[in-house]
Amino acid sequence: MSGPRTRFAPSPSGPLHLGHALAALTAASLARDGSFLVRIEDLDRSRCRPEYEAAIFADLAWLGLDWPRPVMRQSERGATYAEALDRLARRGLIYPCRCSRGDIRAALSAPQEGSPLSGPDGLIYPGTCRGRPLSKAGSNDALRLDAARALALTGPLNFNECCHEPGIKHMNEADFLRFIGDPVLARPSLGAAYHLAVVVDDAAQDITIVSRGSDLFDATWIHVLIQRLLDLPTPAYWHHPLVRDAEGRRLAKRDDARSLEELRRAGWTPAQVAQAAGFSGDMISTSAPSRTAV
Numbered sequence: 001m002s003g004p005r006t007r008f009a010p011s012p013s014g015p016l017h018l019g020h021a022l023a024a025l026t027a028a029s030l031a032r033d034g035s036f037l038v039r040i041e042d043l044d045r046s047r048c049r050p051e052y053e054a055a056i057f058a059d060l061a062w063l064g065l066d067w068p069r070p071v072m073r074q075s076e077r078g079a080t081y082a083e084a085l086d087r088l089a090r091r092g093l094i095y096p097c098r099c100s101r102g103d104i105r106a107a108l109s110a111p112q113e114g115s116p117l118s119g120p121d122g123l124i125y126p127g128t129c130r131g132r133p134l135s136k137a138g139s140n141d142a143l144r145l146d147a148a149r150a151l152a153l154t155g156p157l158n159f160n161e162c163c164h165e166p167g168i169k170h171m172n173e174a175d176f177l178r179f180i181g182d183p184v185l186a187r188p189s190l191g192a193a194y195h196l197a198v199v200v201d202d203a204a205q206d207i208t209i210v211s212r213g214s215d216l217f218d219a220t221w222i223h224v225l226i227q228r229l230l231d232l233p234t235p236a237y238w239h240h241p242l243v244r245d246a247e248g249r250r251l252a253k254r255d256d257a258r259s260l261e262e263l264r265r266a267g268w269t270p271a272q273v274a275q276a277a278g279f280s281g282d283m284i285s286t287s288a289p290s291r292t293a294v
Helices: 018-031 050-062 078-090 101-107 147-154 173-179 194-204 219-229 260-265 270-277
Strands: 005-008 035-040 094-097 142-145 157-161 167-171 184-187 209-213 236-240
Touching: 005 018, 005 209, 018 035, 018 050, 018 209, 018 236, 018 260, 018 270, 035 050, 050 260, 078 094, 078 184, 078 194, 147 173, 147 219, 157 219, 184 194, 194 219, 260 270
Parallel strands: 005 035, 157 236, 209 236
Antiparallel strands: 094 142, 142 184, 157 167
């Protein structure tokens, strides 16, 4: 297998906008003489719609992109995620959590001075249920990773960042526990949570460069930890800037007026969309980033 392998992994829960265009064009450009893949992240079946998935493919083709078919869909990979969870469970690294968001918020009402309330997995879990055995798991319990136990096995983490302030980034155990905590790996309503599914899928597709928005930079530490625990390779990462509106707010799927379909109907060309999204082929290095050496 030669050349970089990249992916664009949208959720079919709304229309694509300029931010998605930047993400897709960046991933395709980073692939160069390698492979650009599309993956459908449809774990939340209550929000995903077939018409949005069809629109994703239409928008990407209009941008001039091509990818292998059929595409991977997370909704079809439940058994694979369950196997990964089982591997972690056999090592005593996950526990059932029955706390609601309200419970966690109440427990964090008097945080340690200087400690953040939220991290890349939402409210930083205070460890209320840590140590509960899986045999006590209820049907509504989430499954969390015991980060302290996990980090005792892996030690400090690192990955190769290739876009913003490029270089090898490092995270020690103390900072992970303080700023991230115990992430959720599975939820009753969804099965596998995003952090577990994305790691398993990137490895299954042999992705060598993960390109995505800078808002996911901190979540990368969770993904690197899971990669270490499951003996999976760590890709290089390319965290590009976010596309924002005139008020500086990040674009979201609710901004239908800025959807690619609406822009296309208004007469925009793919080149105009790329320019408005802030994409330029010049921003992509000619040398392929490498995976991180553990």
